[in-house]
Amino acid sequence: MVSAHATPKVQVLVASNRGPVSYVLKEDGSLESKRGGGGLVSGLSAIGDEVESLWVCAALGDGDREAVRRGVGEQGVRMLDIDPEVFAQAYNGIANSVLWFVHHMLYQTPLEPVFDAEFRRQWASYEAYNRAFAEALAAAAGDGARVLVQDYHLALVPGMLRELRPDLRIGHFSHTPWAPVDYFRMLPDDIAGQLVRGMLGADRLGFLTRRWAGAFMNTVTATLPAETDAFIPSGEGQRTEAFVPSGEGRHWIRHTVPGRAPHETDIAVYPLGADGDFLRRRSREADVAQRMAALREQIGAGRRTIVRVDRTELSKNIVRGLHAYRHLLDAHPEWRERVVHVAFAYPSRQDLAVYRDYTAEVARVAADINSAYGTASWTPVVLHVQDDFARSLAAYRLADVALVNPIRDGMNLVAKEVPVVSDAGCVLVLSREAGACAELGEDALVVNPYDVTGTAAALHSALSMGDGERGERTKRLAAAGTAVSPRRWFLEQLEALAAG
Numbered sequence: 300m301v302s303a304h305a306t307p308k309v310q311v312l313v314a315s316n317r318g319p320v321s322y323v324l325k326e327d328g329s330l331e332s333k334r335g336g337g338g339l340v341s342g343l344s345a346i347g348d349e350v351e352s353l354w355v356c357a358a359l360g361d362g363d364r365e366a367v368r369r370g371v372g373e374q375g376v377r378m379l380d381i382d383p384e385v386f387a388q389a390y391n392g393i394a395n396s397v398l399w400f401v402h403h404m405l406y407q408t409p410l411e412p413v414f415d416a417e418f419r420r421q422w423a424s425y426e427a428y429n430r431a432f433a434e435a436l437a438a439a440a441g442d443g444a445r446v447l448v449q450d451y452h453l454a455l456v457p458g459m460l461r462e463l464r465p466d467l468r469i470g471h472f473s474h475t476p477w478a479p480v481d482y483f484r485m486l487p488d489d490i491a492g493q494l495v496r497g498m499l500g501a502d503r504l505g506f507l508t509r510r511w512a513g514a515f516m517n518t519v520t521a522t523l524p525a526e527t528d529a530f531i532p533s534g535e536g537q538r539t540e541a542f543v544p545s546g547e548g549r550h551w552i553r554h555t556v557p558g559r560a561p562h563e564t565d566i567a568v569y570p571l572g573a574d575g576d577f578l579r580r581r582s583r584e585a586d587v588a589q590r591m592a593a594l595r596e597q598i599g600a601g602r603r604t605i606v607r608v609d610r611t612e613l614s615k616n617i618v619r620g621l622h623a624y625r626h627l628l629d630a631h632p633e634w635r636e637r638v639v640h641v642a643f644a645y646p647s648r649q650d651l652a653v654y655r656d657y658t659a660e661v662a663r664v665a666a667d668i669n670s671a672y673g674t675a676s677w678t679p680v681v682l683h684v685q686d687d688f689a690r691s692l693a694a695y696r697l698a699d700v701a702l703v704n705p706i707r708d709g710m711n712l713v714a715k716e717v718p719v720v721s722d723a724g725c726v727l728v729l730s731r732e733a734g735a736c737a738e739l740g741e742d743a744l745v746v747n748p749y750d751v752t753g754t755a756a757a758l759h760s761a762l763s764m765g766d767g768e769r770g771e772r773t774k775r776l777a778a779a780g781t782a783v784s785p786r787r788w789f790l791e792q793l794e795a796l797a798a799g
């Protein structure tokens with residue numbers, strides 16, 4: 300029997316700075332749309348028809364702004380046209396130049412950071428940008444809707460939204476590491492407090508690993524009067540286990556904002572994995588095969604490959620990776636002519652001078668190695684800087700060794716993707732500072748990312764590993780790396796948020 304009354308749909312709102320679609324304004328005045336990928340996109344595609352979803356994101360560039368003005372858009376996506384100057388100060392000034400630096404520990408501390416009047420102006424923009432999101436969410440959300448807020452760009456949104464709409468179920472997920480408490484406390488005290496209170500406006504906070512969740516809880520207890528049920532060892536702890544839950548299931552932080560009732564926030568860990576089915580299918584398509592042929596040509600017959608694929612983030616440690624490769628060629632000259640370092644360093648955040656300088660340094664060091672060691676028939680480093688997903692998959696398939704050596708990384712999905720796609724098995728040389736190390740550390744060769752000599756030694760061991768062991772490790776890495784599909788990662792968060 301069909302009910303006469305349709306049940307109201309469950310409403311899910313997602314909020315993130317970068318949305319699932321972007322627009323480019325073409326010369327003829329038309330708008331071209333591009334779809335993005337990632338865990339949230341595949342997660343959202345997994346929710347059924349009984350759920351109504353809305354993704355609130357920022358207009359990032361002129362194309363997006365023009366789309367908003369023309370009323371062009373996709374169903375289920377709302378772009379916020381925030382004043383470009385406010386947006387730039389919030390995104391480049393605070394999110395990318397302060398919060399990203401704090402959580403990835405990137406400052407050269409003798410000279411920076413400096414929290415001056417300019418910083419305060421940028422902070423006011425960060426507040427305004429967060430408020431624009433909170434107001435848009437509050438206006439769009441139906442009774443009791445679930446709202447999933449993403450990342451450091453929107454750390455103040457949970458608190459602001461709770462004030463506006465206490466009936467909502469609010470979650471926040473951090474896709475980055477969380478800074479060790481002493482590093483976080485470089486921020487001015489009022490700003491540190493505002494960030495932490497903003498996050499604690501959520502009912503539930505998600506992190507990629509226990510280590511980052513533990514670092515957050517350390518920060519809370521150092522910053523606010525708060526109670527928690529979790530035992531947190533002092534310091535950040537070792538690789539994986541800084542956050543030791545005192546019981547099964549639910550862990551909480553209770554804190555009081557003056558004038559408001561005490562509020563409890565659950566803390567949970569959701570280790571996002573690679574999308575195995577998608578990768579296996581996509582990496583067997585014709586364009587990937589074409590890119591493999593072109594790469595083989597550049598590498599040369601019979602040579603081993605050390606592959607890395609990154610956005611050119613300061614935290615990815617591409618330059619030390621190149622130094623380690625150079626050291627390998629010095630310490631083990633037997634590898635000369637027999638190995639090629641295939642390094643893909645795709646552009647990121649080029650509005651920031653420090654990113655542009657870093658990108659130039661990557662190219663400079665790669666060129667230095669090529670001119671010092673290269674021969675008529677051997678180019679030691681093949682560097683590509685033009686983003687090409689099919690070529691990345693081609694490199695994954697060809698990789699004998701994958702080098703993933705970030706200074707600090709929330710998870711690092713490349714480490715989880717390569718073993719899934721690899722044709723003949725691939726040894727993973729992995730930084731102990733990548734979140735992925737918690738799950739992959741046993742079958743990877745684990746390195747300290749600052750130790751160039753140690754990384755070179757790991758590259759040598761990786762290149763020397765026998766096929767049998769390499770194949771076994773690759774299988775286990777692929778299984779561990781796909782244990783939590785993006786869909787499962789997303790749906791589990793959604794269910795937990797609904798359960799309260």
Ligand code: G6P
Pocket residue numbers: 316317450473474475647648709
């Ligand atoms: C990385 C991080 C995410 C972050 C994103 C922003 O992928 O893992 O936590 O949201 O960078 O990048 P964007 O290009 O938008 O600045």
